[in-house]
Each structure stands twice: as C-alpha cells, then as structure tokens.
Amino acid sequence: MNLTRADDGPSPGLNCGRRNSSSSVGFCRKCAVQTRAFCAALDDAALAQLEQLHTICDLADEENLFTEGDPAAAFFTVLKGALRLSKSLPDGRRQITGFALPGEFIGLAAEQLYVHNADALTDVSLCRFSILDLERIGEEFPKMNSRLLAMTNSSLSLAQDHMLLLGRMNALEKTANFLCGLIDRAAAADQPTDPLALPMCRADIADYLGLTIETVSRTFTRLKVDKIISLPEHNRVRVNDTAALLRLAEG
Amino acid sequence: MNLTRADDGPSPGLNCGRRNSSSSVGFCRKCAVQTRAFCAALDDAALAQLEQLHTICDLADEENLFTEGDPAAAFFTVLKGALRLSKSLPDGRRQITGFALPGEFIGLAAEQLYVHNADALTDVSLCRFSILDLERIGEEFPKMNSRLLAMTNSSLSLAQDHMLLLGRMNALEKTANFLCGLIDRAAAADQPTDPLALPMCRADIADYLGLTIETVSRTFTRLKVDKIISLPEHNRVRVNDTAALLRLAEG
DNA sequence: CGGCCTATTGAATTTCTTCAAATAGTGTGG
DNA sequence: CCACACTATTTGAAGAAATTCAATAGGCCG
Numbered sequence: 117m118n119l120t121r122a123d124d125g126p127s128p129g130l131n132c133g134r135r136n137s138s139s140s141v142g143f144c145r146k147c148a149v150q151t152r153a154f155c156a157a158l159d160d161a162a163l164a165q166l167e168q169l170h171t172i173c174d175l176a177d178e179e180n181l182f183t184e185g186d187p188a189a190a191f192f193t194v195l196k197g198a199l200r201l202s203k204s205l206p207d208g209r210r211q212i213t214g215f216a217l218p219g220e221f222i223g224l225a226a227e228q229l230y231v232h233n234a235d236a237l238t239d240v241s242l243c244r245f246s247i248l249d250l251e252r253i254g255e256e257f258p259k260m261n262s263r264l265l266a267m268t269n270s271s272l273s274l275a276q277d278h279m280l281l282l283g284r285m286n287a288l289e290k291t292a293n294f295l296c297g298l299i300d301r302a303a304a305a306d307q308p309t310d311p312l313a314l315p316m317c318r319a320d321i322a323d324y325l326g327l328t329i330e331t332v333s334r335t336f337t338r339l340k341v342d343k344i345i346s347l348p349e350h351n352r353v354r355v356n357d358t359a360a361l362l363r364l365a366e367g
Numbered sequence: 368m369n370l371t372r373a374d375d376g377p378s379p380g381l382n383c384g385r386r387n388s389s390s391s392v393g394f395c396r397k398c399a400v401q402t403r404a405f406c407a408a409l410d411d412a413a414l415a416q417l418e419q420l421h422t423i424c425d426l427a428d429e430e431n432l433f434t435e436g437d438p439a440a441a442f443f444t445v446l447k448g449a450l451r452l453s454k455s456l457p458d459g460r461r462q463i464t465g466f467a468l469p470g471e472f473i474g475l476a477a478e479q480l481y482v483h484n485a486d487a488l489t490d491v492s493l494c495r496f497s498i499l500d501l502e503r504i505g506e507e508f509p510k511m512n513s514r515l516l517a518m519t520n521s522s523l524s525l526a527q528d529h530m531l532l533l534g535r536m537n538a539l540e541k542t543a544n545f546l547c548g549l550i551d552r553a554a555a556a557d558q559p560t561d562p563l564a565l566p567m568c569r570a571d572i573a574d575y576l577g578l579t580i581e582t583v584s585r586t587f588t589r590l591k592v593d594k595i596i597s598l599p600e601h602n603r604v605r606v607n608d609t610a611a612l613l614r615l616a617e618g
Numbered sequence: 619c620g621g622c623c624t625a626t627t628g629a630a631t632t633t634c635t636t637c638a639a640a641t642a643g644t645g646t647g648g
Numbered sequence: 649c650c651a652c653a654c655t656a657t658t659t660g661a662a663g664a665a666a667t668t669c670a671a672t673a674g675g676c677c678g
Contacts, residue, residue, distance in 0.1 A: 203531045205618035211531040226521035254513050261512035262505050268519045270477035275526035280454045280462040282533035283577025287666070318625060326534025328667055333626050350625065350675080367456035538634070569657065579635060584658050601643075601657065619678105626673070634665080641658070648651085 143167055147243070152219030153193045157263035165256070169249050173242040181234040181242070182223065188230045190244050191223035197240035198315050202233045202323065212324040214274065215316070217301060221267065224250075237315050282326045285367060290325040291335040292364035295345070295353060312353045394418055398494070403470030404444045408514035417504065424495045426487040433474065433481045441495050442474035448491035449566050453484045453574065463575040465525065466567070468552055472518065475501075488566050533577045536618060541576040542586040543615035546596070546604060563604045 144150060144167045145160065155166055173192065175181055181192070184203060199216040213232060216222045225231050245253070254261040281293055295312070302309045314321070318329040325332065339345045344357045344364075355361055395401060395418040396411065406417055424443065426432055432443070435454060450467040464483060467473045476482050496504070505512040532541055546563070553560045565572070569580040576583065590596045595608045595615075606612055 201527075203527055205531065205535060207618060209535040209618065211534040213527040213530050224516075224520055226517050226524055231524040232527055251513065254516075255509050258506050258509050258512060261509065261516060262502065265475075265505075265512060265516045265519060266477050268516060268523060269475055272519060272523045272526060273477055273482040275523060275530065276452075276454055276464040276483055279464050279526065279529055279533055280456065282530055283462040283574075284456060284460040323534075329625075330627085330668080331666055334666095337626075367458060367460065580657075581636080581659085582634060585634095588658075621678090622676085624673105624675080626671105628669105628671080630667105630669080632665105632667070634663105636663070637661090639658105639660080641656100643656075644654085646651100646653085648649105 144170075147195070149193065149195055149219040153243075154221050154260065154263050154267055155193070157259040158257060162257050162260075166253065169245055169253070171244045173244045175236040175240040175242070177236055177239055179236045179240075181236065181240075182230045183233050184230055186230045188223060188225040188228055188247055190246050191221060191250070192245070193221045193243040194218050195241040195243055198237040199240060200233075200235045200237050200316065200320060202235070203231075204233070210323045211326065212320060214271070214278070215324075218305060220271075221264075224264070224268065237320070287325075287327055287331050287335045288338065289364055289367055290327065291321075291332065291339065292344075292361050294321065294325055295355070296362060296365040299355070310354060311348060312355070314351045314353060317351075395421070398446070400444065400446055400470040404494075405472050405511065405514050405518055406444070408510040409508060413508050413511075416507070420496055420500050420504070422495045424493040426491040426493070428487055428490055430487045430491075432485040432487065432491075432493070434484050435481055437481045439474060439476040439479055439481045439498055441497050442472060442501070443496070444472045444494040445469050446492040446494055449488040450491060451484075451486045451488050451567065451571060453486070454482075455484070461574045462577065463571060465522070465529070466575075469556060471522075472515075475515070475519065488571070538576075538578055538582050538586045539589065540615055540618055541578065542572075542583065542590065543595075543612050545572065545576055546606070547613060547616040550606070561605060562599060563606065565602045565604060 142164075144155065144163045147153070147155075150156060150163075155163060158166060172195075175197075181199060182188075194216050196218055199222065200212055201214045201216060201222065202210050202212045204210045215237065216234070222234055223230065254264075281290055285293065298314070299309050299312055302312060307313070316324075318332050321327075322329045322332045327335075336345070336347060339361075340347060342360075344355070344360045346354045346356060348354060393415075395406065395414045398404070398406075401407060401414075406414060409417060423446075426448075432450060433439075445467050447469055450473065451463055452465045452467060452473065453461050453463045455461045466488065467485070473485055474481065505515075532544055536544065549565070550560050550563055553563060558564070567575075569583050572578075573580045573583045578586075587596070587598060590612075591598060593611075595606070595611045597605045597607060599605060
C-alpha cells in the first residue's frame with residue numbers, strides 16, 4: 117500500500133505547509149528527533165512511507181499554533197524550540213499545563229477539537245501530520261499506535277505529577293521542582309545545565325506553578341539568599357546546591 | 368490465530384483471578400460496560416478471542432488494587448464501583464488525581480511500574496488483563512489500540528482540566544466544579560442525580576481539590592447558606608440552583 | 619538618554635490552613 | 649433497644665502563606 121497525504125486545507129502558522137518531504141527523500145531518517153519521536157517505532161521502509169504524509173511548519177516566537185476549541189485538523193512533533201500548552205478560565209486566569217520540547221508530540225485530541233492552547237515560546241519548527249491520516253497510519257503501522265499510546269501515557273503521568281505539585285506543594289517546593297525538571301530535560305536534550313536557560317518569562321513560570329509572578333520572584337530571591345541558586349541574568353540560573361534543591365523539590 | 372492468556376502470577380486483591388471467561392462463553396458480550404469500555408472497538412469475533420484473556424477481580428471497600436512503584440503486571444477495566452487514584456509526597460501529603468468509574472480503564476503505565484495508587488472507594492469489580500497480553504492485543508486488533516489511545520487522550524484532557532482547577536480556582540469554584548463533574552458522570556452512568564450520592568469522604572474530596580477537609584466543609588456550608596445546595600445527609604447532595612452552581616464551576 | 623517592559627521589593631489584605639473543640643453519625647456490646 | 653465508643657464532619661479562632669496593590673529597579677531598544 118502507498119499512503120497518500122490527506123489534503124485538509126490551510127494550516128495555522130506563517131510558514132506551515134512547506135513540503136520538505138517531497139524534495140528530499142530520506143528527510144525523516146536524518147531528522148534530529150527521530151529516535152525520540154513517535155516515529156521511532158518505525159523501520160526504514162515504513163518511515164519512507166510516513167515521510168510522504170508530513171509537512172514542515174515554522175512558528176515565530178510567541179506565535180499561536182492552535183487554540184482551545186479549534187477544530188483539531190493536525191497533530192505535530194516538535195523538531196526545534198519549545199511551546200507553551202495552556203488552558204484558561206473565562207476571566208483570563210491561565211494555567212500552563214506543560215511545555216512541549218523537541219521530540220514530543222502535541223495536538224492529539226480525543227474529540228475533534230483541540231483541548232488547550234499551544235503557543236511558541238521560542239522560534240519553533242514542527243513536523244505536521246493531518247489528523248485524517250492518523251487512523252490510516254494506525255492501521256498500517258500498529259507499532260506506531262503502541263508508541264503513541266506509550267507517549268500519551270507518559271504525558272498523563274507527567275500531568276499527574278503536576279497535579280500533585282499544584283495541589284499539595286508550597287511555593288518553594290513548586291519552584292525547586294520546576295527548576296529540577298528543567299535541568300533534567302535540558303540534560304536529556306544535551307543542552308547546557310550549569311548556567312541553565314529559562315526560555316520562559318516569570319508570568320509563564322507563575323502560570324505553570326499556580327502562583328503569581330510576585331511569588332515566583334520572591335521565591336527565586338529566597339533560593340538566592342539561601343545560596344541554593346544564583347541568577348546571573350533574569351533568564352539564566354546557576355544551581356549551587358543541587359542536593360538542597362532536590363530535597364526541596366521532593367517535598 | 369488463537370490468543371492464549373499469559374500467566375503472570377498472582378494478582379492483588381482478595382478475589383483476583385476468578386475465571387468467569389472460561390465458564391460462560393459470551394460473558395463479554397453481556398458485560399454491562401462493554402459499550403463504554405476499551406473493548407467497545409471490537410466485533411463479536413474479536414471479543415470472543417479477547418474474552419479468553421481476561422479474569423475477573425473483586426475488591427472490598429478501601430482495599431488497595433496497586434501502589435505507585437509496584438511492577439505493572441496488569442491493567443483493568445472497572446466493571447462496578449469506584450476507585451481512587453492518588454499520588455503522595457514522602458511526608459504523606461496526598462493528591463487524588465482522579466476517580467475511576469465503570470467503563471474506564473486504569474493501570475496502563477508507560478514504563479514497567481505503576482505511576483499512582485489505586486484504592487477501592489466502594490466494593491469494586493474489575494476486568495483484568497495481563498500487561499504481557501497488551502502488545503499482542505494491539506497487534507491483533509489495531510482498532511483496540513486506537514481506542515486505548517483515544518481513551519488515554521481523554522484522561523489526559525481531564526487531567527489538564529484538573530490542573531486548571533488546582534492551580535487557578537478558589538475553594539468555592541473548585542467545590543462547585545467537583546459537584547458539577549459528579550452530576551455529569553452520574554447522569555452519564557444513569558445514576559440518580561437529584562439526591563446526588565457522594566461515594567467519597569471529605570478527606571478524599573479535599574485531597575482531590577487540593578484543599579483541607581475543613582475548607583471543604585466550610586465551602587459546603589457556604590453553598591448551603593447561599594441556598595445553592597442542600598445536604599440531606601453528609602454523603603448526599605441536592606442541588607437547588609443548578610445555574611448558580613454551574614456559574615461558579617466555570618470560574 | 620528616555621521610554622517601555624519585565625522583574626523585584628514592600629506593605630496591606632485575603633484566603634486558606636492549622637489547631638482546637640463541639641456535634642452528628644455509625645456501629646457494637648450489653 | 650439503648651448506652652457507649654469511635655469516627656467523620658462541622659464550626660470557631662488564630663495564624664501563615666500567598667495574593668493584591670503599589671512602587672522601585674533593571675534591561676533593552678529606539
């Protein structure tokens with residue numbers, strides 16, 4: 117069988133729909149995140165077929181990829197950059213439910229509508245698949261469905277960890293946990309951790325931890341005063357006492 | 368192909384391992400939750416095969432099904448009753464991440480270990496599958512994997528809603544949201560909603576909402592004083608002003 | 619250099635928690 | 649069937665943590 121790409125109309129994002137796939141055969145095999153993404157389950161032959169279905173999609177800093185309630189036309193693998201996933205209450209209060217990093221996929225919804233907002237935190241590059249192709253992909257490549265399931269389960273587990281944080285940790289523990297999580301993920305992506313980069317602003321951190329920006333700021337200051345971290349720049353953290361930070365992060 | 372059941376040793380729970388399947392052919396087709404459970408994706412022939420793999424498992428009130436960190440040997444569909452899913456910090460602070468009701472499945476972990484605790488809230492009856500069979504089930508019945516994926520995505524969406532609640536709602540909104548959610552689920556399961564049953568105690572509600580039992584109690588009292596609800600019994604709620612409750616629940 | 623945005627700091631206030639006590643409900647043994 | 653004990657729930661008062669409002673400091677860009 118030869119899979120052909122479903123045409124599902126225009127995509128969000130300025131640069132969505134570029135077709136790297138058709139111009140460069142073997143694109144997927146050279147993909148930087150291929151070993152971590154959901155397509156890691158596939159062998160070369162299957163990968164070559166899947167390659168026909170994807171498009172590349174670029175977003176600038178702060179650009180919106182999709183919004184809660186939008187028809188869910190596509191799902192994405194993050195190739196480069198980071199996105200912010202969030203939900204909001206009618207009056208504007210916002211909860212960031214997670215940050216999507218390279219290798220992770222976003223946009224799979226149980227129903228036909230996206231369940232949260234996705235916004236670019238940095239310049240972002242995405243690998244896009246039509247949701248119309250998902251069912252066929254699943255039937256053609258059962259391994260892929262298993263992998264999607266495993267990755268979704270892993271997101272669910274992270275979500276549950278985060279519920280514990282939101283419901284039962286204090287500001288200091290939340291912040292320490294956030295920093296430890298960032299360090300782990302930076303390390304996993306072979307990015308520097310000693311001066312750890314904070315790709316998001318205080319408001320994003322606050323909305324991720326269920327705090328206000330003032331409380332986040334005060335908590336950073338407290339960690340600084342206690343000599344557990346230092347802040348060479350607003351968006352850069354140096355951890356002086358990893359053990360102490362971990363102790364706080366565990367509750 | 369004929370699927371045979373993987374033997375993975377003893378199961379938790381007093382009455383685990385009863386083999387209804389072998390004694391009554393067509394058991395699955397008569398199952399009360401079959402249309403809602405993950406096996407709803409299967410046709411009769413596939414269902415008959417799957418039937419060979421399951422065992423029935425009963426738990427008494429407050430009994431533990433599995434604990435965070437246990438080897439994940441099996442996953443379950445709730446047939447009857449309700450379970451409490453929770454995670455805890457080392458010092459005992461607990462967050463209930465959800466309640467599992469009939470038709471839902473629990474125990475699927477991305478890694479080999481369970482990621483949370485599951486305890487019976489009432490007497491519970493479960494349909495048990497060995498995790499060893501999962502991979503084969505997925506390959507044999509691709510539709511089943513799609514359905515598992517959709518159901519997991521739906522759990523993930525609920526988890527994200529709950530993060531918004533935990534991080535950004537106040538006690539009144541949290542409680543109203545909790546009650547509205549219970550009403551919806553009771554209605555979906557064709558259970559009475561006017562005197563709505565609360566199968567869990569105040570401590571469980573508190574740990575679900577990220578509050579203390581005292582705050583939950585005070586909030587119930589406040590809703591009562593405002594004539595939005597009444598409490599004929601501690602475990603029974605009557606909603607007098609659904610519109611007001613919904614308004615609060617939305618934030 | 620000035621303006622603008624983000625982050626930090628301070629003071630007052632609110633919400634929720636903690637600690638303590640009273641009340642209601644439930645089950646048990648006599 | 650009742651008294652008693654035990655537990656769950658409610659209520660009250662004091663305290664703590666985080667928020668809100670307000671002002672200041674630090675960066676960045678034109």
